[in-house]
Amino acid sequence: xxxxxxxxxxxxxxxxxxxxxxxxxxxxxxxxxxxxxxxxxxxxxxxxxxxxxxxxxxxxxxxxxxxxxxxxxxxxxxxxxxxxxxxxxxxxxxxxxxxxxxxxxxxxxxxxxxxxxxxxxxxxxxxxxxxxxxxxxxxxxxxxxxxxxxxxxxxxxxxxxxxxxxxxxxxxxxxxxxxxxxxxxxxxxxxxxxxxxxxxx
Numbered sequence: 001x002x003x004x005x006x007x008x009x010x011x012x013x014x015x016x017x018x019x020x021x022x023x024x025x026x027x028x029x030x031x032x033x034x035x036x037x038x039x040x041x042x043x044x045x046x047x048x049x050x051x052x053x054x055x056x057x058x059x060x061x062x063x064x065x066x067x068x069x070x071x072x073x074x075x076x077x078x079x080x081x082x083x084x085x086x087x088x089x090x091x092x093x094x095x096x097x098x099x100x101x102x103x104x105x106x107x108x109x110x111x112x113x114x115x116x117x118x119x120x121x122x123x124x125x126x127x128x129x130x131x132x133x134x135x136x137x138x139x140x141x142x143x144x145x146x147x148x149x150x151x152x153x154x155x156x157x158x159x160x161x162x163x164x165x166x167x168x169x170x171x172x173x174x175x176x177x178x179x180x181x182x183x184x185x186x187x188x189x190x191x192x193x194x195x196x197x198x199x200x201x
Contacts, residue, residue: 030118030167032183037160038191039140041147051196055085056099058132060092063106067122070178071106074185082189082198097132104188109180118167118176126188128157128195157195161187 051057057079061072076087085100093103109122127137131154140147140158147156165180192198 029169030165030179032163032165032167032180034164034183034187035162036187039147039158040195041154041156051083051085051100053080053083053085057085057087058090058097058099058101059087060090060101060103060134061106062093062104063108065106065108065122066111066177067109067181067184068106070174070181071104071184074178074181075102075104075188078182078185078189079192082193084189084192084196084198093134095133095135097134099132100128100130101132101134102188102192103127103134103137113171113173113176115172116168116170118165118171120163120165120180122163124161124163124184126157126159126161126191128155128192130155155195157191159188159191 059072059075061068061075072089076089079085079087088099090097090101103126105125107123107125109120111120111122112118125137125141127134127140129136131151133154136147136156137158147158161184163180163184165183167176167179171179
């Protein structure tokens with residue numbers, strides 16, 4: 001009888017551990033803050049025409065760690081929801097693309113996760129070019145200056161985010177990663193919406 005109870009206890013612990021590792025659920029309170037640095041083309045109030053749902057945008061995600069894959073999903077969904085074009089995932093960074101391009105570089109996070117507590121700190125860089133020229137991002141990263149652009153029809157955006165999060169409650173590992181990815185995706189999409197002066201309905 002004692003052995004049977006022991007095996008039931010062990011099986012319960014294994015199932016509970018698997019649930020927190022493999023399932024996606026979150027009942028937690030999160031305190032998430034991002035220090036932002038956003039540099040854009042000087043528009044002087046002349047906002048470009050909004051992107052259309054059928055406009056193609058190339059999305060390139062670089063970096064390593066558990067946030068890259070969920071961030072790819074979150075950006076695709078939130079940009080589609082905002083009507084900001086049809087996202088095309090691209091695996092390799094090239095200097096130019098035939099359509100607008102969004103490049104996102106995810107720094108490897110300092111991340112602590114338990115079933116009842118999560119804490120993370122990481123950085124992310126994002127660059128957007130309406131003309132598909134991704135090379136401006138390297139220049140801005142090096143100089144940290146404004147984006148020079150002689151063509152008024154082209155808009156560029158460069159953004160840095162230093163993110164700190166502290167979450168307390170019941171939270172699975174997958175859900176914690178997805179929460180952070182959703183938060184970051186919303187920050188990036190909001191910056192793009194501001195660039196195009198897109199107002200929420």
